[in-house]
Amino acid sequence: MDFASEPAAQLPAVASEAGGPAPEDDPPFLLISPLKRTSPLIFASPHSGRRYPKDFLAQARVGLSSLRRSEDAYVDEIFAGAAGHGAPILSAAYARAYVDLNRDPGELDPDMFADYAPAPTGAASARVQAGLGAIPRIAGDGQAIYARKLPLADAERRIAIAHRPYHAMLRALIEEARAAFGCAVLIDCHSMPSCARGPNAPDVVLGDRFGMSCHPSVTSLVEAILQRLGYRVARNAPFAGGHTTQIHGRPGRRVHALQIEINRGLYLDEKSLQRTQGFLRVRADMARLGEALAIAKLHQSLA
Numbered sequence: 541m542d543f544a545s546e547p548a549a550q551l552p553a554v555a556s557e558a559g560g561p562a563p564e565d566d567p568p569f570l571l572i573s574p575l576k577r578t579s580p581l582i583f584a585s586p587h588s589g590r591r592y593p594k595d596f597l598a599q600a601r602v603g604l605s606s607l608r609r610s611e612d613a614y615v616d617e618i619f620a621g622a623a624g625h626g627a628p629i630l631s632a633a634y635a636r637a638y639v640d641l642n643r644d645p646g647e648l649d650p651d652m653f654a655d656y657a658p659a660p661t662g663a664a665s666a667r668v669q670a671g672l673g674a675i676p677r678i679a680g681d682g683q684a685i686y687a688r689k690l691p692l693a694d695a696e697r698r699i700a701i702a703h704r705p706y707h708a709m710l711r712a713l714i715e716e717a718r719a720a721f722g723c724a725v726l727i728d729c730h731s732m733p734s735c736a737r738g739p740n741a742p743d744v745v746l747g748d749r750f751g752m753s754c755h756p757s758v759t760s761l762v763e764a765i766l767q768r769l770g771y772r773v774a775r776n777a778p779f780a781g782g783h784t785t786q787i788h789g790r791p792g793r794r795v796h797a798l799q800i801e802i803n804r805g806l807y808l809d810e811k812s813l814q815r816t817q818g819f820l821r822v823r824a825d826m827a828r829l830g831e832a833l834a835i836a837k838l839h840q841s842l843a
Contacts, residue, residue: 566591568705570616570631578626579834580721580842582713583619585729586641586706586784587612589632596638601687602679605813607637609680612731613813618802619729621827625834628713632706637685639698640674641706642728642782647673654689674699680733707787714788714795721839723794725758728784734805742774743806747781747799753789754796755842762798765832769825794842 588611592604600607616631623629632641649668652675671678675695679685710726717724732745744766748754763773781789781799789797804810807819 567633568702569633569709571709572620572623572629572631574623574626574628576626577628577716577720580717580723580725580839581622581625581627581830581833582710582717582724582726583622583627583629583729583830584710584726584784585612585616585619585629585631587632587636587730588614588616589634589636589638591634592638593634599690600637600685602683602685606679606681606683607635607685608813610637610676611635611680611813612729613804613808614815614819615729615731615802618807618819618823619727619826619830621823622727622830624827625830627830627834630706630709630713632702634698634702637676637679639702640672640676641703642730642784643667643672643674644783644787645674645699645703648675648692648695649673649677652677652686652690653692653695655692674703707784710784710788718794723839723842724796725754725833725838725842726784726788726795726797727762727833728781728797728799730779730799730801731804731808732779732801734803734810741772741803743771743803745774745777745779745799745801747776747779747785747801748797749781749785749789750776753781753785753791754798755791757841758796758838759798761833761836761838762800762829765829766825769828771825796842 590611592607597604616629619629647665647668649671665673667673675698677685714724714726734741746759746763748759759775763775766773779799779801781797785797785799788795802822807816807822808814809816
């Protein structure tokens with residue numbers, strides 16, 4: 541499973557491939573593997589993808605700057621240091637506005653498609669109604685992405701080339717960890733807008749689906765480490781976890797999934813989407829988090 545890869549921190553800030561090859565020709569994710577896997581930890585970043593295929597941009601009624609508001613910008617880079625402590629890092633390649641890997645693939649809005657989607661399983665979800673299904677209807681700044689309806693086959697193709705391969709790889713990494721260490725600990729990495737959080741808002745929100753996706757000892761350990769690093773930490777509000785933690789987190793099977801949301805104001809100019817001086821500190825601290833979790837030898841208590 542290991543293969544050589546450029547560290548995410550060295551990738552360009554925007555890997556927009558509007559003039560590149562067809563989506564099927566491109567790898568659907570980036571996997572950074574440690575030289576030696578010494579930890580049951582897995583870090584994943586489903587919303588930091590920066591690939592915008594040219595056919596998608598042709599369909600969109602808004603520009604790239606609007607589409608990029610949906611990204612968890614540079615979260616893949618922020619957690620890249622974890623691979624230095626014996627854990628793989630899986631990152632999306634395709635942009636969240638193109639296909640959302642942290643949604644059930646059945647969460648499709650029938651009104652978005654020219655050909656009716658018969659009884660879509662997730663059509664009634666609050667996320668779909670808000671325009672944030674597996675194929676988002678709105679960009680991160682609230683603008684409608686499309687001027688006209690899409691063919692349903694377009695959604696199915698995006699799910700096939702990006703969503704399924706990403707989660708298949710995540711399952712493979714989880715099973716590798718369970719085989720090697722007796723358990724797996726998935727850290728699902730995200731960022732959250734600062735504008736709606738308020739002056740006393742947390743710096744980090746940990747989501748374990750109220751204890752359903754992760755053993756409380758793991759959540760408490762991550763919380764304590766982050767607090768020692770100087771961060772204000774909240775649990776499960778306003779983000780308790782999404783599709784990734786829901787389908788992969790199975791504490792009864794010794795698979796623990798914890799979502800981490802980092803306040804973007806700590807490291808990002810949210811208007812220009814440029815890294816601020818705080819970026820280096822946040823990236824260094826997340827590397828320290830990975831190191832501390834590796835040292836804790838979670839498999840000895842969770843397996």
